Amino acid sequence: xxxxxxxxxxxxxxxxxxxxxxxxxxxxxxxxxxxxxxxxxxxxxxxxxxxxxxxxxxxxxxxxxxxxxxxxxxxxxxxxxxxxxxxxxxxxxxxxxxxxxxxxxxxxxxxx
Amino acid sequence: xxxxxxxxxxxxxxxxxxxxxxxxxxxxxxxxxxxxxxxxxxxxxxxxxxxxxxxxxxxxxxxxxxxxxxxxxxxxxxxxxxxxxxxxxxxxxxxxxxxxxxxxxxxxxxxx
DNA sequence: GTCTGATAGGTAGCGTCACAAAGTATTGCG
DNA sequence: CGCAATACTTTGTGACGCTACCTATCAGAC
Numbered sequence: 549x550x551x552x553x554x555x556x557x558x559x560x561x562x563x564x565x566x567x568x569x570x571x572x573x574x575x576x577x578x579x580x581x582x583x584x585x586x587x588x589x590x591x592x593x594x595x596x597x598x599x600x601x602x603x604x605x606x607x608x609x610x611x612x613x614x615x616x617x618x619x620x621x622x623x624x625x626x627x628x629x630x631x632x633x634x635x636x637x638x639x640x641x642x643x644x645x646x647x648x649x650x651x652x653x654x655x656x657x658x659x660x
Numbered sequence: 661x662x663x664x665x666x667x668x669x670x671x672x673x674x675x676x677x678x679x680x681x682x683x684x685x686x687x688x689x690x691x692x693x694x695x696x697x698x699x700x701x702x703x704x705x706x707x708x709x710x711x712x713x714x715x716x717x718x719x720x721x722x723x724x725x726x727x728x729x730x731x732x733x734x735x736x737x738x739x740x741x742x743x744x745x746x747x748x749x750x751x752x753x754x755x756x757x758x759x760x761x762x763x764x765x766x767x768x769x770x771x772x
Numbered sequence: 773g774t775c776t777g778a779t780a781g782g783t784a785g786c787g788t789c790a791c792a793a794a795g796t797a798t799t800g801c802g
Numbered sequence: 803c804g805c806a807a808t809a810c811t812t813t814g815t816g817a818c819g820c821t822a823c824c825t826a827t828c829a830g831a832c
Contacts, residue, residue, distance in 0.1 A: 673819075
């Protein structure tokens with residue numbers, strides 16, 4: 549199994565984070581788990597990647613957060629804003645076109 | 661039409677370049693055209709992206725090059741090495757898993 | 773003759789952004 | 803007590819594609 553190099557995620561992380569928050573509010577750790585299980589284990593993102601990215605998204609106004617304490621542990625629950633939902637739709641559009649293009653270009657040439 | 665931000669290509673460029681050279685040797689300019697037409701115009705890469713990337717691939721031993729002169733114009737034709745073909749196969753494997761994971765994670769939640 | 777655009781190649785510098793690594797703190801289990 | 807899991811944070815780094823710019827040839831328009 550060829551390891552997936554980190555850089556391939558570049559530019560797609562925001563889309564994944566927004567999508568992970570679409571159904572329901574989640575805190576950072578839960579987002580990481582959602583991405584891991586939702587990708588069948590393929591994507592297991594380090595905290596140093598996810599937490600700063602969530603902060604960026606909040607600064608950009610795409611998500612908002614609220615502190616909770618559950619079982620003695622502090623949690624910061626994030627949820628999508630209206631801008632966040634719009635951004636997610638745009639990310640989906642970009643992904644559809646980008647992945648279609650790459651898939652087409654990587655297709656093996658017809659044999660013969 | 662939402663523009664595709666440059667960063668999303670990160671980590672996938674090598675795969676596309678190798679794939680563009682799979683069928684036949686091509687020079688840099690022809691590679692750019694092959695990617696543009698093969699992607700239906702979605703990917704139109706600047707020369708400042710492609711030429712340095714081809715140099716990197718050659719330094720890495722994945723492609724080799726040969727100078728030609730056609731119609732008074734200097735061309736550097738690149739072709740895959742054995743390592744390049746192996747790398748392309750690995751890139752395809754990574755892309756398949758990565759794109760499947762992202763597509764799954766970006767799928768809209770079931771309505772209702 | 774001159775200008776423009778397509779063809780063909782090149783480099784320097786920049787900015788983005790995910791990552792590695794390290795740290796804090798709590799809960800629960802052996 | 804030691805250790806793993808949960809939960810969040812921050813600093814610094816490096817890879818790498820892009821912008822902007824440069825050289826040069828050839829074809830066609832004017």
